[in-house]
Amino acid sequence: MTNAALIEELKTLVEPGKVLTDAPSLDAYGKDWTKHFAPAPSAIVFPKTIEQVQAIVRWANQHKVALVPSGGRTGLSAAAVAANGEVVVAFDYMNQILEFNEFDRTVVCQPGVITEQLQNFAEEKGLYYPVDFASAGSSQLGGNIGTNAGGIKVIRYGMTRNWVAGLKVVTGAGDLLELNKDLIKNATGYDMRQLFIGAEGTLGFVVEATMRLDRAPKNLTAMVLGSPDLDSIMPVLHAFQSKLDLTAFEFFSDKAMAKVLARGDVPAPFETECPFYALLEFEAASEEIANDALATFEHCVEQGWVLDGVMSQSEQQLQNLWKLREYISETISHWTPYKNDISVTVSKVPAFLHDIDAIVEANYPDFEVVWFGHIGDGNLHLNILKPDNLSKDEFFAKCATVNKWVFETVQKYNGSISAEHGVGMTKRDYLGYSRSEPEIAVMKAIKAVFDPNGIMNPGKIFN
Amino acid sequence: MTNAALIEELKTLVEPGKVLTDAPSLDAYGKDWTKHFAPAPSAIVFPKTIEQVQAIVRWANQHKVALVPSGGRTGLSAAAVAANGEVVVAFDYMNQILEFNEFDRTVVCQPGVITEQLQNFAEEKGLYYPVDFASAGSSQLGGNIGTNAGGIKVIRYGMTRNWVAGLKVVTGAGDLLELNKDLIKNATGYDMRQLFIGAEGTLGFVVEATMRLDRAPKNLTAMVLGSPDLDSIMPVLHAFQSKLDLTAFEFFSDKAMAKVLARGDVPAPFETECPFYALLEFEAASEEIANDALATFEHCVEQGWVLDGVMSQSEQQLQNLWKLREYISETISHWTPYKNDISVTVSKVPAFLHDIDAIVEANYPDFEVVWFGHIGDGNLHLNILKPDNLSKDEFFAKCATVNKWVFETVQKYNGSISAEHGVGMTKRDYLGYSRSEPEIAVMKAIKAVFDPNGIMNPGKIFN
Structure with missing residues (x-):
């Protein structure tokens, strides 16, 4: 079958107009936020149902066509880049929140749901989806799960992995698996849900995810502390962690701070210039907790670990302190x-x-x-x-x-x-620095179990 | 090679005296807490090092001898039963806590460390190992990881899975894998640590585990509430969960309560007899939290969800309330x-x-x-x-x-x-009620990746 005939057949598997082959679409959907690889997909297909995803995967197996999943395309490792004539499967039209259960605190989501959409939905329900990061406004849940997204609240809430109650996946072999069925306790063999989390689409596609929510945090309060040297940051972390349940503990150097302050739209936290800064956050749910935080701050100053510091007294101040950290990435991108x-x-x-x-x-x-x-x-x-x-x-x-x-x-x-x-493609050739030869061999064998024809995002993680 | 010759060869792989074949040892080490299967192992071997474990696995592969892991033998599914001439690998002599890091809050443990030993170690360090259950005094960490042990604090702290920072495993193929290296964030491909957690020793042996600790809980306080019917328990859970971070929410029926009270060594929580009881626990870290709990209790009474209740005012009362729940299993064992x-x-x-x-x-x-x-x-x-x-x-x-x-x-x-x-052997034939055919097929294929000769705990989870 010619390439053109294949694409015509693909069109019959989805709704009319849901296969694109025009140049701007191929360029837009063929890449993520990395710019190292020129996008070159054959087509972009937009399924609307799980059945359509299964049909696409069966078609790809039949014709040995490689598939690349595409979510919000905010990835930074080229895991969602189609540089070799692959067909991109984009989940933009599977973007609905399907179900909410207030007793289980769970939300059933399609993979194209935007992270922020879930965060806002949780907030409307008086709850909280705690995985948060810079690209939350455009990243999709399917992609978050594929990379086990982390971000700024991991110290308290863990990675995306912690919030996935259940997954429906279509494997590379075309099987629909319902993994874990949203249970908290389930000791019935291998937890394959965990394999799909962080697999970067190399085993199959996430077609539905049940995400857990947490209670909303109470009176989030931030401190920015300046330290004389890097070695002081660790005892500061240790001192605060012994007293408080931290929701964040970020750090940045004076150079990062200087560049953000030079923008002119964020106030300096205090006058003292320090080589290193820590931003920590906690729930000041009671006066006792706020007092504990202040006492710990004073202890750190007495020990010489902290030179100066400030604690947010309002939502506005909280936001401003966070900007010192959040604006760094964008600010330094000019260099x-x-x-x-x-x-x-x-x-x-x-x-x-x-x-x-x-x-x-x-x-x-x-x-x-x-x-x-x-x-x-x-x-x-x-x-x-x-x-x-x-x-x-x-x-x-x-x-x-x-x-x-x-x-x-x-x-x-x-x-x-x-x-x-x-890992995607940008770290692929360096994988051996973090994973051993036998580990990589086992990973490849596991991929072959789920994806016998090697059609699922080939060339990502390993070759 | 005859069976006797095989055992002689096995003896050369470990220290003198660390292979047992006497009848009482075969009986004791050949079974767990289930009594459904007659133990019939060929020998019990006690490795002391990772290298010895690897040597045993290589020997087993060479001679196609089945191995069964044995920890505290407190399992309830016959996953650690050797009923078919297997060699039992017992981890009793790999029972050391090797390393503690106060900044990472991690403890490196050998697999034979007893759960309670880790709990006590954490307490000595001013920290907390939160996985707790009835057999904590004799269960071993390797077994906890193999079954992803849960227990009474899962609502707040999750299963054993949440507390495993890193694993060293010897696969069925004899490879030593260092999985995750104790990192909090590690996005370098499939997280195979997760596969070994809950695998019941069918993929390989856990030979070292780095466990995370948490801060010690503050002023744990319990409530026992009596409800008029089962349907009231859910709104009670919901009401408390909206206000407090619960560390436990257990329930039991009037029949369970009656049998425990009939022992005569535990005081009744209150006079009102109710069809159902809930025991909940939280950290009363501030007066505000205790007041929130009481206000929620009153709300539940007003709604008719709760008929009577009591809140612990001392450590002694906390213990007594917990006995109402903890003594149930032992008490009803007479029936x-x-x-x-x-x-x-x-x-x-x-x-x-x-x-x-x-x-x-x-x-x-x-x-x-x-x-x-x-x-x-x-x-x-x-x-x-x-x-x-x-x-x-x-x-x-x-x-x-x-x-x-x-x-x-x-x-x-x-x-x-x-x-x-x-699952072990007791639930094996029922696995299809919880896992689909394609899931079970994939599990078997994953086992074959790690254990190509099928020597690791065969016949457990599936056939």
Whole structure:
């Protein structure tokens, strides 16, 4: 069958007009937020039902056509990029919230539901969907599940994994599996729901997800603290964690803070300039808790771990303090940063960070390194800004060398080369720094179980 | 090689004296708390190191000898029973806590560490290991992980799964895999740690586990409430859950309460006799929280959902209220109960319970049904007491019929035939009531990936 005939057959499987092959669509739906690979899909198909997804997968098996899932396309690892003539399966028309149960605190969602849509729905019901991150306004749940999305509240609420009560998936073999049936306790063999979470669409498609909600947080309160050095951040985390249930513990360097303040639209938290800052958040549900927080702050100042600090007294102040952290990524994007999303266990963060700093400093003294991240869960965003005197190509060529050092250091510290962005294609060739040969062999064999013809997002995670 | 020669070879792989073949050892180590199968292992081997475990697995592969893991042998599904000449691998000598990290709040444990040993260790460090259940004094961590143990605090803390930061496993193929390296965020492909949790030793052996700890709970306070009917329990749960972070929400029927009170060593919570009771627990960390609890109690009384209630005012009272729930299982064991451990989603509990009651009542009106369980997470323990006029054999024969009705009802409600006790051999032939044909086929294929010769705990979960 010719390619054109195949696409004609594909059209019969979905509603009229739900297969696109025009150039702008191929370009738009063929990529995610990464810009490393030129999109080149054969077609974009928009199923509206689970049955249509199954039909597409059966068709793909029959003709050995590779499929790439597409959600909000906010991914940062090129897991949703179709660069090799694949057919993109986009879930934009499976975007309904189907069911809500107030006793179970669960919401049955189609995979195309936008993260923010679920957050807002939860809020309307007096509840809370706690997974939150910069792209929540456009990322889709199917993609969140595929990458096990994390973000800024993981220290308290965990990753997306924690909030998936049940999944309906269509495997690469075309089977519809109902995994876990939304149960809290279910000891009936392997929990395959967990395999699909974080599988980046390589095993099959998530076609329905039951998500759990939590109670709404009470009187969220933030503190921004300035520390004299990086090594002080850990005892600060430890001191607060011993007293309070933190909902966030973020950190950023003076360079990150300076760039955000230079925008002119966010007030400085206090006058003292410090090399490192921590932003922490908790529920000040009672006066006792607020007092505990202040006492811990004073203790940290006495110990010399904190030089200055501020606690939000209003919703407006809470928002402003958060902007200091949230605006960093967008602000530094003007410097064409080399970015890496890595993690180690929390206790190893200071030593790991010193090591990377020393390596970059020794080899590229003119590189400006901006650190920020979710230090409470060991997740660091390393950003190196392009010096003005280097061209983009020269800069990224040098960064390729840095990449190797970073991953070697990650391996030395038993860390992860991708904390929350996934592997996709951008980290694929570095997977061996985080996973052993036998592990990768087992992963490939597991893929073959669910996807015997290798049609599901091939070339992502591993080759 | 003869069987005797094989055992001689096995002896060379471990320390002297660490292979037992005497009849009392074969009997003791060949079974768990289930009594359905006669133990008949060939030998018991006690490794002391990971290398010895690997050597045993390689030996088993070479000679196609089946291995059965053995921990505290407190299992209730015969997953740790060796009834067919298997070699039992007992982890009693791999029982050390190897490492503690206060910043990461993690403890590196060998698989033979007793649950209570970890709980006590955490307490010494001012922290808390929250997975707790009746057999915590003898169950081992390796077994807890193998069955994804749950217990009485799941509503707040989740199952064992939530507390496993990293696993070292020896697969059925003899590979040592280090899964997840104790990271909080790690998006580098399939999370195979999750597969081993709840796999009942059918994929390989857990040889080391890094467990997370939580902060110690503050001023735990319990309430026991009496309700006029089962349908009132759900709105009570809902009302309290909207106001408080519950650490437990258990329930039991008047029949269970009567049997415990008849022992004479536990005081009645209050005078009013009610058909159903709920025991809930929360951290009364501030006066506000205690007041919220009392206000919610009053609201429930006004609505007619609660007839009477009591709140613990001391540690002693807390313990006494918990005894009302904790003593049930042991107390009713004198009536040789038929037991089943099942779950549905929380919102379906009342209808499900009514259905089962009606079925038993219609068919065996002389059977006394005692319900109790972790209603806050949908996990119900169904107990039917043996009438005095029936022999044990007659009773269990009739219960086999009940079994079928129970599982059909579980299936109708999309529930689980094993909430937290696992499948092992006792639920194996009923697995199809909870998992579909394609799911079971995929599970078998996944087992073949990790255990190509089928030597790891064969005949458990599925055949």
